[in-house]
Amino acid sequence: MIKKYLNTPFNTKYNTAPFSKIKNTDYIPTFKEAINLAKKDIDDIVNNSEKPSFQNTIEALDFSGEQLDRVSSIFFNLNSAETNEEIQKIAQEVSPMLSEFSNDVALNTELFERVKSVYNSKDELNLTTEQNTLLDKKYKSFSRNGANLPEEKKSDLREIDKKLSQLKLKFGENVLAETNKFEMLITNEEDLSGLPEGTKEAAKQLATSKEKTGWLFTLDYPSYIPFLTYADNRELRKKITLAAGSKAFKNDDLDNQNNVLQIVKLRHKRANLLGYKTHAHFVLEERMAETPETVLEFSNELLKKAKPAAENEFKNLENFAKELDGIDRLEKWDGSYYSEKLKQKLFSLDDEKLKPYFKLENVIAGAFTIANKLFDLKFEEIDTIDKYHEDVLTYKVTNSKGDFISVFYADFFPRAGKRNGAWMTSYKPQYIKNGENSRPHVSIVCNFTKPTKTKPSLLTFNEVTTLFHEFGHALHGMLANTIYPSLSGTNVHWDFVELPSQIMENWCYEKEALELFATHYETNEVIPMDLVEKIKESATFHEGMQTLRQLSFGLLDMSWHGNETIESIKNVKAFETEVFKNTSLYPETKETCMSTAFSHIFQGGYSSGYYSYKWAEVLDADAFEYFKQEGIFNKKVANKFKDYVLSQGGTENPMTLYKRFRGQKPQPEALLRRAGLLK
Incomplete structure (x- = not known):
């Protein structure tokens, strides 16, 4: 009986989701009933x-x-981590229902009148800071979503939101289908030249699992990235690069060009309807940056510093490829390959040397130890709660007093039903109700190299920083300590949300931290200090090119969403090429298009917000300088970060919280210093 599982408090340990008892056929009736219950709450x-x-x-x-x-x-x-066709079909049916319900709430005149009445009398109410923030947020959730519109415009808004919810889902489904569709089977062993043993073994295992003979490569990151980085065969590198770059850009059933144009035009129309110039103006009103002009000024200022460095790095890379292999023109499929070769030459450092020191289980234990040293958290693996896939690890998190803090799920390996990339999410928020502090259920999802028959999962250094990044988001969720669910954990301004995640990456470069977990998986030897020094030295390798790349994505996002003439755009590729003109280093490839698979901005929540990665880098570089001054495990600084940033969620303006922690506004120079871009 479905009600038993989904629409009543779960009769499970810590009230966790009873995954194994939920059938796909339960969802639609459950959603319908849950919407009715929610409507009743509103009516009350x-x-x-x-x-x-x-x-x-x-x-x-x-x-x-x-x-x-x-x-x-x-x-x-x-639907993101363990999907299938049936779930995707349900998502297409359910999304418009949810969109309609949220519009019913946002456009409910009587409800808005009550909210407005409280808002107008707020000066007499003697509210706490958190209550004031909640009141402000609730009022704006109506005023910014059409509550003040006349009736006919409200129905236009409903129609737009319904279409957008379906288009965003379709966009994501196409990207996933394209990722899963591509397979490159290699049957001639000579074509594997340059590839590390572990990569070859994983490719062989994948081929065998699909009853094929040879070595199978896909567009999943643990397969695609090593191929691009190490394979000597330039033609095959080109093949896999063009496959990755042309996802949903082939004028077929899985093409996203029309979806992109429809999404941006509907978002623009929606913003205009609500009285904003563009979607970016609408979104940024509720961000630290506040306006598109601030974002562009910030991005262009960084671009000015990074571009000369990037052009210089690219020139050196071109010369290196020419010297080494007589390459006349460096193409997109050459970048990672020659960068890795140059890095090895300059620092005698390559990921294959490092991977044996980064066994997944050790890195997880290291992240836990660092969280314990900084924030007094203890992680205990438990098998008494339900999980949605056998690969998922489950933990009970407590503090030094033994108080229950959170449930933590970790899901590390790629599979057909999981989208690419890495993210943090939650199954239940934290809040305080009737005097009880109800604790959160937090999850991180990644796509790391799977163990093989002969080797455990050994991470590249990039995967190590990815794990720490997502774990930082998870800590933000776990340490939440607010009254209201909508202000809890990661419910903060979008350009502030990356601070807790990005700051955690810094520990991966510190000797004191690495010694805690970077031990050789066979000998248990701690990572040699010369390798640690090389990791630190190489941290700014090609930083100009990396910065340029990140800025180019942010500027593409702003061009799609901050453009007053978006209605006139007919050709996705032509528009994108024009935007990239100022930031591209490699020759243009007609077969590829970034926008058609740019899930962050067209399916995820990053529209008009991709700049926030760089924005938060300024915050995290400045914040970590404070840790470095006082000691990277300094309890006083860690407590301030926990008390003023991690536990506060969205209860106050993020700049107020940051200054309370740091004692000053963030200094952009801290980022430029760390990146080696400040002479």
Whole structure:
């Protein structure tokens, strides 16, 4: 019986999701019932005969629809991490229902009147800082989403939101299908020249699992990236590069060009309807940056510093490839390959030398030890809670007093039902209700190299920093300590959300931290100090090119979403090529297009927000300088970071929180110093 599992509190340890008991056929009836329950919550607020107050309106609204939020987080998290055709079909059916419900709430005149009444009397209410923030946020969630529109425009808004929810899903489904579709089977062993043994073994294992003879390579990162980095065969590198770069750009059933144009035009139309110049103006009003002009100024300022360095690095790389192999023109499929060769030459450092020191289990244990030293957290692996796939690891998190802090899920390996990349998410938020601090259920999802018959999962250094990055987001979720769910954990301004994740990456470069977990998987020898020095030295290798690349993605995002003439754009590729003119180093390839697979901005929540990675890098470089001054495990600094940043969620303006922690505004020079771009 479905109700038993999804629309009542789960009868499970820590109230975790009962994954194994949920059938796909449960979802639609459950969503329908949960929407009805949520509607009842709203009706109860609207029909309350008492005068609107903070408690009976604003607070009640924040705690409404709890079952719906819970089933939505379970379903959509699985649609990203463990999907199939049936789930994707359900998502297409459910998304418009949810979009319609959220519009019903946002456009409910009587509800808005009650919210407005509390908002207009806020000066007399003696609210706490957190309550004031919640009131402001609730009021804006109506005013920014059409509550002040006349009726006919409200129905236009509903129509736009419904279409957008379906288009975003379709975009993501196409990218996943394209990723899964490509296979490059190699049957001649000579074509594997240059590839590390572990990569070859994984490719052989993958071929065998699909009943094929040879070595199989796919567009999953643990397969694609090593091939691009190490394979001597230039033609095959070209083949896999063009396959990755042309995802959903082939004028077939899985093509996303029309989806991109429809999404950006609908977002623009929606922003105009609400009285904003562009989608970027709408989004950025609620970010630290506040305006598209600030974002462009910030990006162009960094571009000015990074571009000369990037051009110089690229020239050196071209000369190196010419000297080494007589390459006349460096192409996109040559970049990683020759960068790795040059890095090895300059630093005698390559990922294959490092990987034996980064066994996945040791890196996880290292992240846990660092969290313990900084924030007094203890992680205990448990097998008493349900999981959605056998690869998932589950942990109980406690503090030094033994108090229960969080449930933590970790899902590390690629599979057909999982989208590429890495992310953090949650199955249940933290909040305080009726005097009880209800703790969160947090998850990180990655796509790392799987163990083979002869080797455990050995991570590249890039994968190590990715794990620490997502773990930083997870800590933000776990250490949340707010009253209201909508202000808890990672519910912060989008350009602030990357600070906790990016700051954690810094520990991966520090000798004191590496000694805790970087031990050889066969000999247990701690990583030699000369390798640690080389990791640090190489940290700024090609930093100019990396910065240029990140800025180019952010500028593409802003061009799609901050453009007042977006209606006139007909050709995705031509538009993108024009935007990239100022930041591209490699020759143009007609077969590839970034936008058609740019899931961050067209499916995820990063539209008008991709700049935030660089924005948060300024924050994290500045914040980590403070740790470096006082000691990277300094308890006083760690406690301030926990108390003023990690536990506060979105209860206050992020700049206020940051200055409380740091004692000053973030200094951009800290990032430029770290990147080696400040002479």
